Amino acid sequence: MAELELNRDTVRQIIDMAREFHTRDDVTFDEEPAIADEFWSDQVSAEFAADPYYQELKTGIEDLEPDQQISLVALMWLGRGDYSLSEWGDAVANAEDSWNDHTADYLIGTSLFADYLAEGLEQFESSD
Numbered sequence: 001m002a003e004l005e006l007n008r009d010t011v012r013q014i015i016d017m018a019r020e021f022h023t024r025d026d027v028t029f030d031e032e033p034a035i036a037d038e039f040w041s042d043q044v045s046a047e048f049a050a051d052p053y054y055q056e057l058k059t060g061i062e063d064l065e066p067d068q069q070i071s072l073v074a075l076m077w078l079g080r081g082d083y084s085l086s087e088w089g090d091a092v093a094n095a096e097d098s099w100n101d102h103t104a105d106y107l108i109g110t111s112l113f114a115d116y117l118a119e120g121l122e123q124f125e126s127s128d
Helices: 008-022 038-048 052-062 066-080 085-098 103-108 113-127
Strands: none
Touching: 008 052, 008 066, 008 103, 008 113, 052 066, 052 103, 066 085, 066 103, 066 113, 085 113
């Protein structure tokens, strides 16, 4: 059985912060990359560096341990439909392979990030 090794309250807090940031009128992104790279991260950071909502969300994600960030990426992919709950191990392994120090901007730059996290979390809660 798949197990989420990330505090669910932490996930809910990140969902709330992401919704707060993404619902602002001036928040739009170009096409999302498959994996965040330095260019993408620099672009997102430069555009929103002065935004307190962005800073709070980015800090919240960056304060997580790398394995927690990996779980967050895998959870987003689960909620987006890239993986099923039965493929959770594969999602985590692929997230681990693609993890880098630009992971926060990759997540933030995903337009429906909060919705995908909420859907992924719901799948875990439904299976409990």
